Amino acid sequence: MLPSFFASMVDLITRTSTDLPPDVRAAMRGAVSAETPTSRAGQALTIIAQNIDQATSCEGPICQDTGMPTFEVKVPVGINQIWMKQQIREAVAEATRRGKLRPNSVDSITGENSGDNLGPGTPIVHFEQWEEPDIEVRLILKGGGCENTNAQYALPAELDHLGRADRSLEGVRKCILHAIWKAQGKGCGPGAVGVCIGGDRTSGYLHAKEQLFRTLDDTNDDPRLAALERSVMDEANTLSVGAMGFSGNTTLIGCKVGALNRLPASFFVSIAYDCWAFRRLGVHLDASTGSITRWLYREDSPSQPMLTPEEVAAGFPRTGREIPLEAPITEDQIRSLKVGDVVLVSGRVFTGRDAVHAHLMKHDPPVDLRGAVLYHCGPVVLKDGSGWRITAAGPTTSIREEPYQADIIRRYGVRAVIGKGGMGAKTLAGLKESGAVYLNAIGGAAQFYARCIERVEGVSLTEFGTPEAMWHLQVRDFPAIVTMDAHGNSLHRDVETASGKILATLASG
Numbered sequence: 445m446l447p448s449f450f451a452s453m454v455d456l457i458t459r460t461s462t463d464l465p466p467d468v469r470a471a472m473r474g475a476v477s478a479e480t481p482t483s484r485a486g487q488a489l490t491i492i493a494q495n496i497d498q499a500t501s502c503e504g505p506i507c508q509d510t511g512m513p514t515f516e517v518k519v520p521v522g523i524n525q526i527w528m529k530q531q532i533r534e535a536v537a538e539a540t541r542r543g544k545l546r547p548n549s550v551d552s553i554t555g556e557n558s559g560d561n562l563g564p565g566t567p568i569v570h571f572e573q574w575e576e577p578d579i580e581v582r583l584i585l586k587g588g589g590c591e592n593t594n595a596q597y598a599l600p601a602e603l604d605h606l607g608r609a610d611r612s613l614e615g616v617r618k619c620i621l622h623a624i625w626k627a628q629g630k631g632c633g634p635g636a637v638g639v640c641i642g643g644d645r646t647s648g649y650l651h652a653k654e655q656l657f658r659t660l661d662d663t664n665d666d667p668r669l670a671a672l673e674r675s676v677m678d679e680a681n682t683l684s685v686g687a688m689g690f691s692g693n694t695t696l697i698g699c700k701v702g703a704l705n706r707l708p709a710s711f712f713v714s715i716a717y718d719c720w721a722f723r724r725l726g727v728h729l730d731a732s733t734g735s736i737t738r739w740l741y742r743e744d745s746p747s748q749p750m751l752t753p754e755e756v757a758a759g760f761p762r763t764g765r766e767i768p769l770e771a772p773i774t775e776d777q778i779r780s781l782k783v784g785d786v787v788l789v790s791g792r793v794f795t796g797r798d799a800v801h802a803h804l805m806k807h808d809p810p811v812d813l814r815g816a817v818l819y820h821c822g823p824v825v826l827k828d829g830s831g832w833r834i835t836a837a838g839p840t841t842s843i844r845e846e847p848y849q850a851d852i853i854r855r856y857g858v859r860a861v862i863g864k865g866g867m868g869a870k871t872l873a874g875l876k877e878s879g880a881v882y883l884n885a886i887g888g889a890a891q892f893y894a895r896c897i898e899r900v901e902g903v904s905l906t907e908f909g910t911p912e913a914m915w916h917l918q919v920r921d922f923p924a925i926v927t928m929d930a931h932g933n934s935l936h937r938d939v940e941t942a943s944g945k946i947l948a949t950l951a952s953g
């Protein structure tokens with residue numbers, strides 16, 4: 445059977461995880477050039493651009509969240525799909541062993557991580573037969589932060605700032621704009637949306653995700669949907685949500701809309717949001733050997749770098765106003781910070797995400813957290829002799845820890861929380877009460893931040909699996925922006941309010 449199929453699948457996974465396709469690179473280049481380099485959005489986009497180049501050059505994951513591997517496979521009649529699915533599963537496990545995918549498959553009842561990205565429902569593999577002689581495999585890696593910002597509307601509906609959305613293309617337009625506004629920085633914008641009008645609840649979401657296999661620069665065959673896509677692109681980019689929700693000129697890099705027939709009683713609009721780390725590639729394979737005959741979405745040539753050698757040499761665009769912050773941090777240092785300050789964190793940082801936060805609500809921490817920096821991060825980690833090596837380490841979406849964060853800060857004396865997308869009113873009040881700050885790092889910049897880690901000094905709570913364990917990291921000049929301070933100010937709240945006002949002006953189309 446297809447002797448090269450397994451190796452082709454490992455190649456496809458590796459390149460998808462580490463090398464963004466040309467259409468996404470072009471859209472992100474446009475986003476970089478639309479901002480002043482030293483603005484918040486400009487600094488964020490420059491870090492993103494550096495991260496994209498770093499990932500390609502070291503063949504490391506672009507983002508530490510390598511997402512839910514979703515394969516769409518087209519096969520000629522007569523190919524053994526059972527065997528192919530098993531080979532794809534083995535290729536996923538091999539790519540995980542090589543550190544190209546983070547172990548991301550968790551038992552939903554016990555919370556146990558399978559460690560190899562295999563388990564019920566993971567990876568997702570869809571087969572379809574076709575009349576062509578060769579095999580086509582497309583892959584998308586879509587992470588949890590952007591997956592959590594997906595949205596589904598049942599029309600008619602009442603929407604914040606936009607009023608009633610009827611069962612019409614005008615109603616669909618409102619739903620898409622509403623979903624983009626709701627996402628703010630949580631899905632690591634600038635992002636792209638795949639949309640399905642109609643279907644049922646499950647087929648709608650599936651068809652929405654399938655739209656993300658279209659290139660960002662294509663034109664919809666249906667002129668009505670093409671017009672809708674254009675108007676959403678134009679209007680979404682007036683919202684000023686911007687990169688990471690920092691406010692800026694590019695909120696959306698793509699809008700792709702499809703339609704399915706629906707039941708007369710139902711009218712769903714399903715929206716799949718993908719982040720700037722829009723990892724999607726495909727291959728055509730020889731149906732007798734399984735070897736790659738051509739790549740989809742790209743010429744099979746090296747990717748064009750995002751930055752010039754001069755821009756790479758200039759590094760992170762500093763303004764001279766960056767504030768060094770050495771952990772452990774005092775309350776006085778924290779209270780002197782204000783929203784908008786850019787800090788460079790050095791010293792010891794502890795990772796902690798969902799499992800750690802739930803644990804700390806019931807148990808004492810395994811380390812002293814007084815004055816500490818807690819990093820919402822689930823890194824990609826490889827065993828390195830007797831130690832560990834972090835190969836990707838960007839921030840995860842913080843809002844999931846909203847029920848716990850203020851209590852943990854107060855109980856254990858944490859002074860700074862690093863994450864992305866911001867947190868809510870309870871945490872904001874907790875920061876003020878306890879004297880702590882929220883620092884927004886650049887979501888998805890896993891390679892950039894891995895290079896700020898000097899060493900791994902230890903690890904606790906390994907029973908939660910690699911991404912969920914508490915890693916003890918020594919970092920140097922880790923850049924982040926104060927987006928929630930100890931005086932009750934929140935950039936996230938301000939941008940959401942300001943963009944909500946702009947959204948209201950778009951109500952009438």
Ligand code: SF4
Nearest residue numbers: 507587589632719888
């Ligand atoms: S870039 Fe952000 S939203 Fe996308 S996978 Fe990475 S952490 Fe998740």
